[in-house]
Each structure stands twice: as C-alpha cells, then as structure tokens.
Amino acid sequence: MSKNLTILVSDDSILARKQLKDVIQRHTPDVTFVEASNGQEAIDLFREHKPDMVFLDIVMPQKDGIEATKGIMEIDDKADIIIVSSVGTKMQLKAAIEAGARDFIQKPMNPVQVESVLESHLGGN
C-alpha cells in the first residue's frame, strides 16, 4: 500500500496551483498538499512540513523560484524540487539545476509531462 505523500506547490497564481494539484491528484490520489504563493512562504512551509516533493514556479514575489530552491536546499540538500515555469531559458534552467532543482516542467503545463515527472520521482510510492 502506498504511503501518504505530502507535496508542496508554490506559485503566486491560485489558478496554476489548482491546475497542478488537479493533475497530481489524478495521478496520486492519496496526497496532502501544502500551498505557498511566494518563495519565502515556500521555504517556511518546507521547514514546517518536510514535504516529499516540491513544485516551484520561478516568477514569484518576495523570493523567486531559484532563490526559494537555494533556501530549501539549505534546510535539506536531498529535497526533491521541480521547477514549473514559462521562463524556460537555458540560463534559468542552469540556475535552477545549480541551485538544486531536480527537474523542469515548461508552462503551459502538459499533464503527461507532470505525470512522467511524478513517475520518475515518486517511483513505487
């Protein structure tokens, strides 16, 4: 039986968070979500909830997704962080990977790609 997962979804758009949560929930029904609407809140909620997986947008107020990735990696360098953004330039990808992100999903989000990332990151969970 799969264990109940906690996933942190951080995006300043309530719509983007809902759409991502819907896709995740269809793939992995037993999941508890924690939601942040900016990078600093994402770091604070990561510290509090220690989620199994983190989805971060890049363009966010207070701290962007790259800064938030660095902040989360300082708390746990094994954190499983996925960047979800429309700003998919090579430089942003490089910055995200150097900061510690494990994967990148380009917006507009393709549910198949999200499911594929969930498969490869959550494996047998």
Next chain:
Amino acid sequence: MFAQFFGSYLLNHNAVSPNELTAAIAMLADTHIKLGTLAMHMGYMTAAEVDEVCFLQTREDKRFGEIALERNYLFDEQLDELLKTQIPDYLLLGQTLVDMGCLTNGDLEELMVGYQDESQLNEEAAANETTETTTKLLTNFFREAGKEISEYALMYMNLIFNNLIRFIGEDFTPLAPVPCTEYEINCCVTQHITGPLNCTSSIDMTQDVAVAFASRYAKMDFTEFDEYVEASLEDFLNLHNGLFSVNMSNTYAEELTLDPPVQETEKVLRLTDESFVIPVIYPFGTVYLLLTV
C-alpha cells in the same frame, strides 16, 4: 494570423461595421471555404462568373465545379488545383461576410486585392504563415497607424497575437494601435520586463469580458468574476512574457527578468509617450493590450 488582420483592414476601409465583423468572426468555426471564393482568389474566375454559377446552382442540382467547367469558367487542371489548394484563412472571413450579405463577391474581390497589395502578400505566403510573413504583416499594421516599432517590439507583438490564437481563440480582430499616455482601466493586469529590453505590458477588460476570457484560457466554465478569473489574466500575461523571454534568449542570447504580474488598483494607468493600446475584438467583448517598450 492573416484572417485576424484582414478584419482590421476591412474596418479601416469602412467595408464592414464592427458588429458585422464580430458576427462573422463568431461564425467562422462552423464555416468552410467555398470553391467559388477560392477560384476568385486564385484569379481563375471573376466575381461576376462566381455569382452566375451560384445563381445557376439554385436552378440545377449540380456542384459548383461542374457548372464552372460546363461554362468554361474553369479548366479541369484548375479545378484539380483548387481542390488541392491550401486555403489562406482570411478568405473564410471574407466569404462569411458575403454569405451574411455584408459584402458582395465584387466587394470581396476588390478588398482581397487591396489587402494583398497592402500586406505584400503572395499566394504562398498567405497559405503558409511563417514568422517572416507575419512580421511583415505586423510591420504594415503598425505603419498604417503611423507607428514604427523596434524589432524586439515586433517580435513581442507577433508572439502575443499567436498566443491569443493559441490560448484564447482565433476568432478576433485587432484594431489599429493608438498612442496612449493615460488609460482608464477596468480589470487590468500589468507585468514589467527588465534587462536588455525594458517593457511594460498590460491587459485590460471589463469583468464580464474577463470571465469569458478566463473561461477560454483556463478551459473552465467561470460564471462570475472571482480570484480564479483574476489569476487567469495574470497567468496569460505571465505565460506570454515567459515565452517571449525564451524567444529572446534563444534568438538574441538576451536574458530578460520578469517581475510577477500584478492587478492594477488605480483607476487610471499613467503611461509614456512610447505607450500604445491595441483593442482586440472577440465575440465575447474587447480585450485591450497595452504596451510600453
């Protein structure tokens, strides 16, 4: 994109009213191109010959091509070619306006020639849109309004019209850009881009239009203006600007920084001498694009 700008051309030349155009655009999804419109567009038949064949079709149970062949208005090879031809999308809009009685075939023939001349369009370019052909179209669009815009701004506008087609729907017509230093807002979202290109873009619309816009963007059935509708507008602008920054990085190796999109709270937006607004007419209402580069 040629269909959208053909609508703008028709309005600029007072060939149709905004209401007629909006009604025609709304009908496009259920309309198919007719052989007569295509034959006229290719220069194989005149408007009078097309009208005659259409009239004869009301008397004889024959296809358009059959009658045109019998009357020697078309040759077999021309008919074969027409049946295989890729269709420029603006033809469909013109034909719909003829079907609605807003234009005659003669008007359409004349307007198509004028539009092709003004846009420097040839058959192949009209049927196979490329960034190069749409950039030329946009350059003319701004030039007609007395505005020269930079290469980056053209790339920006090219992408935003493509993104409107892709994420909201192709049933729109942009009106001519208007310089604007002060703009009274309804429901407005703004995003700043900084870096080698400093640009501020906003989209504005009434709450009712926002509900319809958001329903199309999010593929959800919104019925009232709420936080999800607001977020849809922000998402659209952020997505567009994000994709633009990717294009700038890939094409010019220029890295841009995007601020998060924000809802405007003031009643009037203060702009600069470089700012302009483009009203974009959809069947559900008008969306205003504001850009300062």
